[in-house]
Amino acid sequence: MNYADKFKKTFFTENPVTGMLLGMCPTLAVTSSAENGIGMGLATTFVLMGSNLVISLLRNIIPARVRIPAFIVVIATFVTIVDMGLQATLFELHKTLGLFIPLIVVNCIILGRAEAFASKNSVLQSFIDGLFNGLGFTFSLFILGTIREILGSGAILGMTFIPENFRTVLLFVLAPGAFITLGFMLVGMNRISKALGGK
């Protein structure tokens, strides 16, 4: 497997968010700032790596007929670890992400990678696949969060840069802003993917 090529793919042409439009719920809900985007992205990356690793290890033991419940149990275990870990270490971030941390369990990207990749490939490959997909997800969430934070609150990573008498576009912190920004991001990413020689 060519890792450099795969890395490029998961970031652009086959990016979970902008390439395959998976995991839309956290993508649209928690990206009101870049920090939240990174937090959500990294939490998901951890779960992806863990679940891909374990599911790949168990791929020959899990009967095909009950594989989905089995995958969910593995994923839920890692989500619980993330949930409790964040609560203990980054309490503020845990409070902002709130409900969306337990909801990582039902993130399509994770189940998708488990079903499509980890259950068919070797442990190392699955682990790296989880890492790359997680980073691709984090990357998209970070870009989306940054754009919304700049337009909506006039700040980058929590640091306000606009003068006080300037107005920010409140809409971008709200839900419609997420949809509009994502739409324009898809346009941009499609252009980049095309330039990189994808479909």
Added chain:
Amino acid sequence: METTNKVEVKNRLLFMDSSPLGHVSDSTVKIMYTVCITLLPALAVSVWMFGWEAVRVIVLTSVFTIAIEAIISKMVSYKVNFMDGSALLTGILLAMNIPANSPWWMILVGALVAVILGKHVFGGLGQNIFNPALVARVFLIISFPVEMTSWPKPLVYDSTTGATPLGILKTEGLGALAGTNLTDLAIGQMGGSLGEISAIALLLGAIWLFIKKYITWEIPVMFFATVAVFAGIFHLIDPQTYASPLFHLLTGGVFLGALYMATDMVTSPMTFKGKLIFGFGCGFFTMLIRLFGSYPEGVSFAILLMNAMVPLLDSYFPDQKFGMVKNG
């Protein structure tokens, strides 16, 4: 054919059907400019009420929308004729939807949203799902709530800014509006956006559109009737809390919305039943938001909501075609 029509055939706004063909002088360009002209009485009232501030807003919105459309025309793959009047109409309608004291940057944001998010992301003129000017208004009202709710009062009053009658109704209740004269509301002597103040001037312009058959009666009549009935029922139940139907018809954007926004050719249904349901929905959601929502005015949200349902209405309620057997 007129020269304007030739321009349009080149721009693929008009398609040639198979013969026999009749000659009509109507074209998209002509319709657009006619609608702009019929808005002149309402614009005149706004200038009379708000003075040069109103002129400034109208000029800025028109210049911005046309300029942005001209820039967009260089960026997109399809042909855009930025002088076809549609950008100007969007500009004028946007001006009618915002306060006369709008700062220039807010007008610029509004024009960008109207032309790009309202129209060109969908593929340009004729492809848009939502009314561009209303998309811009809702964008602005959510983004800049302070600027979009400090409405200048007409020059005849001493005070400078205040809430609209509907805003007062929402925050202070019906009692605060005891001295309101319905004739003042009809002429346009109240706080509000440029185009929502004068019901009579808007009606005057719209009559010409009716005569030219650019708009049909179904949507406006159903819109007005639904608002009146909805408000009437609540007014009869409790006249102390709920304003009269006439008050609800004359304040806010019902006239502008029903006559000019909801009847937009691109974003309204084509069939008879579809139009009736569309008009009913606009009126129903307007009153629902006015009486029970958090915003004092709901016309723009109601029309956008119904805009989204137009493809559904068109396919669920088709017109009976000539020669077709019912349920055949």
